Amino acid sequence: MSDDFAAPSDTHSLCIGDYVLQSRIGQGACAKVYLAWHVLSGTEVVVKAISLKGFSRYAREIYCLKSLQHPNITALFEVVTTPDMLFLVMEHLREGDLRQRLENHGPLSERQARAAFRQVVSALQYCHRRGIVHRDLKPDNILLDEDGTVKLADFGFGRRVSDDSKLSTFCGTFYYMAPEVLRQEPYDGRKADVWSLGVTLYKTVTGTVPFQGESLAKIKAQVLAGQFEAPHRMSRQGGQFIRWLLTVDPSQRPTLEEVMRHPWLNRGQEELRPYSQPPGGDLDPQVLELMQSLGFEPDQVEQSVGERKYDRDMGTYLILKKMETKMPGRKVKLRGGPAL
Incomplete structure (x- = not known):
């Protein structure tokens, strides 16, 4: 397959493994992003098609996706490889991203913003605890689901770091x-993420970024001086919280562990705690039984999931398991198979 393949048309859909690519929803230098269907279940997924010629720039993103399992981080289901391309199959969130939400409906209320950012902070703190920084936190990379779930996405600038490591790559989005x-x-990627979190929260409750000017040079000067107006329509405590996140001196800027304990983030709710990943256990017997009826070997599925191979067996299991989780008490109907 050519690495510059055309987007599937209405009359001809491109199939990759068990997935039918539909409309293109994004594009980068060496990658294209599609909305797709998982043929067995009819589930909507997102497929990121990456040219192997540009694979090295995406290797870190794949590492991050495989390393992170958190309810507020977009899940990777499967990796499909062809001679020219690499396809990452990921979960699709129907409500789009936070940027679209702000453009279509305006800023979130302080209460709505708190509910969303508790989830983002939990995800980001988990990343940092796992030794991974995001480096491009912004509304575009925060996805929303129908049930109010918020998920951190797009680890294209993600990178593994150690406790004392400094980064030098100039990357991210200027305003953030x-x-x-x-x-x-040289900078601490974790402290840089906290700053971006502050800018993103400001944008979420006001509809604008805190640092503005007639030119990038003037905006940069404001950022370096930490000069911005207090967010309107926000409590004094909320404004102080944002100003704390936007501390110019990174050595004085809070860590995410400190952020989790802030009164504004915990108002009316239990104090946010670091996420504890459930211990690994036996796979869901109902999903395994259903997969067996579709021709999968249970032992092979268990091995695939246990070794985190992200192949067809693991991808199918993860998709079916997520369907079951999102529709408790309802039967999952599969094409060519019985109901779950």
Whole structure:
């Protein structure tokens, strides 16, 4: 298959493994993103098609996706490889991203923003605890589901770090970059993520970014000075919380563990705690039974999931398991198979 394949048309859909690609919903230098259907279940998924010629720039993203299992981080289901392309099959969230939500419906209320950002903070703190930084946190990379679930997405600039490591790559989105990144100094990716979190929260409750100007140079000067207006339509405590996140000196900027304990984030709710991943256990016997009826070997499925191979067996299991989780008490109907 050519690495510059055309988008599937209404009359001809491109099949990749068990997935039928539909409309293109995004595109980068070496990758295209499609909405697709999982043939066996009829589930909508997202497929990121990556040219192997540009694979090295996506290797870190794949590492991050395979390393992170959190309810507020988009899940990777399967990796399909052809001679020219790599296809990442990921979950699809029907409500789109936070940027679209803000453009279509305006800023979130303070209460709505708190509910969303508790989930984002939980996901980001989990990433940092796992030694991974995001480096491109912004509304575009925060996805929304119908049930109010918020998920962190797009680890294209994600990278593994150690406790004392400093990064030097100038990356991210200008309006959300921390001062130390704009100064092109060696920086702590975790502290840079906290700054981006502050800008994103400000945008979420006001509809605008905190640092504005007639030119990028003037905006940069404001960022370096930490000069911005207090967010309107927000409590004094909420404004203080954002200003704390937007501390210019990274050594004085809070860690996400400190952020989790802040009163504004926990108002009216239990104090946010670091996410504890459930211990691995036996696979769902109903899903295994259903997969067996479709021709899968249970032992092979268990091995695939246990070794995290992200192949067809694991991908199918994860999709069916997620369908079961999202529709408790309802039967999951599969094409060519019995109901779950």
